[in-house]
Amino acid sequence: MRIIFFIYLFVLSFITAFSQGTEASFKEDQFIDDLISKMTIEEKIGQMTQYTGFFDITGPAPESGDNKRKYDDIKNGLVGSMLNVKGAEQVREMQKLAVENSRLGIPMIFGYDVIHGYKTISPIPLAEAASWDLEAIQQSARVAATEATAAGLNWTFAPMVDISRDARWGRVMEGAGEDPYLGSRIAAARVQGFQGSDLTASNTLAACTKHFAAYGFVESGKDYNTADIGTSTLYNVVLPPFKATVDAGVMTFMNSFNELNGIPATADKFLQRNILKGDWGFDGFVVSDWGSIDELVIHGYAEDAEYAAQYAAIAGSDMDMESHAYKEHLQSLIEENRVDVSVIDEAASRILRVKYRLGLFDDPYRYCNEAREKELTMSKENRDASLEMAKKSIVLLKNDQDILPLPKSGKKIAVIGHLADSESSPLGNWILAADDNSAVSLLEGTSNYSGNEYSYTQGVRLYEGREKFIYELKINTEDRSGIEQAVALAKESDIVIMNLGEHGFMSGEARSRATLGLPGLQQELLEAVHEVNPNVVLVLQTGRPLTITWADDHVPAIINAWQLGTESGHAIAQVLFGDYNPSGKLPMTFPRSVGQVPIFYNHKNTGRPYDADLVFWSHYIDQTNAPLYPFGYGLSYTAFEYKNLSVVSSQNTVDVSVTVTNTGDYDGEEIVQLYIRDHHASIVRPIKELKGFEKVSFKKGETKTVKFQLTEKELGYFDNQGKYTFEPGKFSIMVGGNSADLIEQVIEL
Numbered sequence: 001m002r003i004i005f006f007i008y009l010f011v012l013s014f015i016t017a018f019s020q021g022t023e024a025s026f027k028e029d030q031f032i033d034d035l036i037s038k039m040t041i042e043e044k045i046g047q048m049t050q051y052t053g054f055f056d057i058t059g060p061a062p063e064s065g066d067n068k069r070k071y072d073d074i075k076n077g078l079v080g081s082m083l084n085v086k087g088a089e090q091v092r093e094m095q096k097l098a099v100e101n102s103r104l105g106i107p108m109i110f111g112y113d114v115i116h117g118y119k120t121i122s123p124i125p126l127a128e129a130a131s132w133d134l135e136a137i138q139q140s141a142r143v144a145a146t147e148a149t150a151a152g153l154n155w156t157f158a159p160m161v162d163i164s165r166d167a168r169w170g171r172v173m174e175g176a177g178e179d180p181y182l183g184s185r186i187a188a189a190r191v192q193g194f195q196g197s198d199l200t201a202s203n204t205l206a207a208c209t210k211h212f213a214a215y216g217f218v219e220s221g222k223d224y225n226t227a228d229i230g231t232s233t234l235y236n237v238v239l240p241p242f243k244a245t246v247d248a249g250v251m252t253f254m255n256s257f258n259e260l261n262g263i264p265a266t267a268d269k270f271l272q273r274n275i276l277k278g279d280w281g282f283d284g285f286v287v288s289d290w291g292s293i294d295e296l297v298i299h300g301y302a303e304d305a306e307y308a309a310q311y312a313a314i315a316g317s318d319m320d321m322e323s324h325a326y327k328e329h330l331q332s333l334i335e336e337n338r339v340d341v342s343v344i345d346e347a348a349s350r351i352l353r354v355k356y357r358l359g360l361f362d363d364p365y366r367y368c369n370e371a372r373e374k375e376l377t378m379s380k381e382n383r384d385a386s387l388e389m390a391k392k393s394i395v396l397l398k399n400d401q402d403i404l405p406l407p408k409s410g411k412k413i414a415v416i417g418h419l420a421d422s423e424s425s426p427l428g429n430w431i432l433a434a435d436d437n438s439a440v441s442l443l444e445g446t447s448n449y450s451g452n453e454y455s456y457t458q459g460v461r462l463y464e465g466r467e468k469f470i471y472e473l474k475i476n477t478e479d480r481s482g483i484e485q486a487v488a489l490a491k492e493s494d495i496v497i498m499n500l501g502e503h504g505f506m507s508g509e510a511r512s513r514a515t516l517g518l519p520g521l522q523q524e525l526l527e528a529v530h531e532v533n534p535n536v537v538l539v540l541q542t543g544r545p546l547t548i549t550w551a552d553d554h555v556p557a558i559i560n561a562w563q564l565g566t567e568s569g570h571a572i573a574q575v576l577f578g579d580y581n582p583s584g585k586l587p588m589t590f591p592r593s594v595g596q597v598p599i600f601y602n603h604k605n606t607g608r609p610y611d612a613d614l615v616f617w618s619h620y621i622d623q624t625n626a627p628l629y630p631f632g633y634g635l636s637y638t639a640f641e642y643k644n645l646s647v648v649s650s651q652n653t654v655d656v657s658v659t660v661t662n663t664g665d666y667d668g669e670e671i672v673q674l675y676i677r678d679h680h681a682s683i684v685r686p687i688k689e690l691k692g693f694e695k696v697s698f699k700k701g702e703t704k705t706v707k708f709q710l711t712e713k714e715l716g717y718f719d720n721q722g723k724y725t726f727e728p729g730k731f732s733i734m735v736g737g738n739s740a741d742l743i744e745q746v747i748e749l
């Protein structure tokens with residue numbers, strides 16, 4: 001009887017929740033339909049138009065030229081969104097222009113590139129991915145959302161979920177690396193962090209998944225280049241993280257600059273209408289990338305801007321970021337029956353829906369609160385969160401003879417490298433709102449460990465001139481004058497910490513590289529210093545994998561400190577001196593040379609995988625196939641041993657368990673990784689695919705059993721029609737601490 005009563009209660013609450021949900025969505029639909037029915041075509045096209053910030057609204061209104069035209073457009077309700085306007089006051093005043101002057105008073109949505117923090121900068125996304133810590137990554141996005149919303153913003157152009165296998169591509173710093181499984185989990189966590197559980201709350205904002213699609217596969221790693229990939233890679237590698245964000249409820253998408261198999265993504269109906277809005281049921285809107293509608297002409301796809309607007313709108317690009325093509329041409333295209341009015345109705349409705357869900361119609365100024373902005377910006381709490389994230393992102397790459405952690409006292413330590421005293425480079429690339437020089441430098445971080453004696457010299461300058469997002473850094477390739485002094489200092493020191501690598505503005509958009517070594521004269525500096533004092537700890541600062549093969553051969557300790565954000569120096573020092581035991585694992589393979597790129601762990605076997613005695617197999621004659629550091633790799637100050645792999649299958653469910661023991665001298669965390677291989681399939685599968693991971697803490701000497709369960713969801717794959725398929729047969733199940741060192745069992749399903 002009691003059971004029946006509980007079932008009754010359960011069914012009742014389910015029906016109530018369902019009907020409340022449908023009632024809410026009915027109200028939403030009705031609101032939007034109503035509004036659409038009142039709007040002119042011009043106003044609807046206005047919703048599809050986004051301008052970048054063009055004047056300081058606290059100053060005088062523009063009186064002529066382009067700025068005057070844009071200003072009037074906002075007042076006339078012909079602009080749906082703005083980007084690059086920030087600060088509670090600026091946003092409120094801009095919003096007022098639209099809400100108080102236009103016929104229908106529709107609020108604008110304010111977008112900004114809050115990619116790894118707003119003012120408190122967190123590690124670059126690739127670094128955060130190295131933590132494999134979904135909770136921490138979600139929290140990092142939460143902090144960014146809290147600061148950005150306090151500054152009036154309600155939309156971030158993140159997460160970037162482009163999978164990439166090519167370290168030459170500068171934008172790898174913005175993503176989660178090379179793996180679709182890890183990338184999908186992180187993408188969803190970021191959306192949940194930005195959007196929270198209540199989008200109408202004043203500290204959550206709409207996320208934007210980008211860049212749709214295949215931007216990470218640009219040929220030769222050159223930004224904005226063509227992508228040409230097959231269906232198997234598209235469905236199994238590129239698309240999964242995008243889909244994961246739709247499942248996580250992301251509100252918006254951004255398309256990409258590249259063309260994919262001959263069709264520029266902005267005009268790609270298959271991607272935007274068939275897959276995203278069709279198969280995946282995405283009900284938010286798609287914004288073009290900056291000027292990418294105009295670029296349809298430059299690609300050689302559209303004859304002129306008018307055609308570009310036509311193709312982009314029909315393909316499902318709902319909002320035009322800064323091409324002005326919709327504004328100029330959509331109205332006449334409708335009049336000429338080249339674009340159906342339903343396309344405009346749909347796009348405008350999608351945009352209004354997101355505004356509705358943000359609560360902008362209830363209160364267009366809900367994010368604009370100067371007191372909150374002051375209180376939250378770079379608060380202690382936000383800096384602490386950034387520090388935690390930074391520590392978790394560090395990857396220990398080498399530690400011979402346990403040279404690390406360093407003693408906290410009694411040593412003469414030389415700190416060498418231009419980057420070591422930089423308070424700007426550790427911030428990374430997407431730092432539009434950050435204060436200049438607001439990072440803790442490595443040098444400052446070491447000063448907390450005052451029991452040692454530190455001396456600093458730059459060695460060689462890495463760069464000259466302006467450190468700005470919009471300028472290319474000029475790398476010093478000639479001035480070697482500081483090397484002598486660095487060598488002298490190294491000679492008289494017990495230990496040398498060398499902070500070398502890339503400046504934060506050497507990766508990111510338009511920062512592709514053809515070489516992947518230490519830039520400028522840093523390699524020369526490293527070799528000169530190492531010759532007189534081999535006790536070198538190399539602290540690598542980078543936005544991408546680097547080919548540090550010489551360093552790996554000669555330098556006893558290497559930590560990869562990426563660009564770690566505001567608290568960088570503190571995080572690095574805590575790791576160097578053992579107050580934090582590193583646990584990060586690489587989300588992207590480190591190659592030995594550029595010639596190995598693209599290099600990734602989840603490659604196919606080929607018909608000629610290995611034959612040591614003959615020449616006719618898939619390899620290089622001048623270098624091993626093995627990477628310098630594989631995907632998933634990273635050391636700890638302690639060590640972990642994997643044993644007792646048990647794999648039990650029943651009805652296409654596989655239960656996996658393994659015992660892991662901390663065999664070293666420190667407490668520590670390990671990221672236990674699970675890989676599979678489907679040995680024979682109708683579409684050839686990779687030799688390894690990550691399908692699970694768990695971050696586990698261990699006391700010194702402790703053993704734990706870690707369990708995973710695999711179902712058809714993990715064991716299958718997408719066929720060349722995009723249909724998910726599971727084929728029983730022979731599978732390998734592999735577990736370990738990185739993608740190369742695994743214990744394995746083979747099963748038949």
Ligand code: BGC
Nearest residue numbers: 083113157210254289290509
């Ligand atoms: C980038 C986008 C970014 C947009 C707006 C473009 O150049 O590709 O990722 O969101 O600019 O700043």
